[in-house]
Amino acid sequence: MIRFSLLEDRDRIFRRRHWLLQPGVFRLQSWVQDFNPNRVCSSLAQVWVRIMDLPMEYWQPSILEAMASAFGTLIRIDDHTIHRRMGHYARILVEVDMKMELIEKIMYKRSGVCSFANLVFEHLLEFCRNCGIVGHTTAVCTRGKKTEKESNTDRGRSHHRSASRN
Secondary structure (H helix, E strand, C coil), rough: CCCCHHHHHHHHHHHHEEEECCCEEEECCCCCCCCHHHCCCCCEEEEEEEEEECCCCEEEEEEHHHHCCCEEEEEEECCCHHCCCCEEEEEEEEEEEECCCCCCEEEEEEECCCEEEEEEEECCCCCCCCCCECCHHHHHHHCCCCHHHHHHHHHHCCCCCCCCCC
8 A cells, every 4th residue: 555645646646547667567546445455356457469460650659559449558569669670560568358359450541541450469368257357267267156055055045136346
């Protein structure tokens, strides 16, 4: 937990959503009452994306940010892309919502003609469609599954769902 003595300092820090720390990205969020890290349900993941077959003249930050907005939020542009050291693909770090279906291609216009660039999402994290959490698959999800003992003691009782706090 970080405490700020000046509100202005806190506001300045929180204006940036992400902080790049090697080897990863540090993300800040405001404190919420009754916070329990074991109950954090996040479907967001930071993923490196290769934009294949995109001509180098489109490797400008503003263009790459516009492309990234079609499937997430741009966090960082790879140094090789910025300095155009490799011409095979542009590479960007994007925060994506794993609940959304990831697109395979993105359209761009070149000399008035529409072209497509393929997207390759590197090292996608496991995502559970059952509970909506990054880190495991539906096949091994334990949320909502009852043990044999719980199932036996619940027989004959009425069940209802209560609203969960987000």
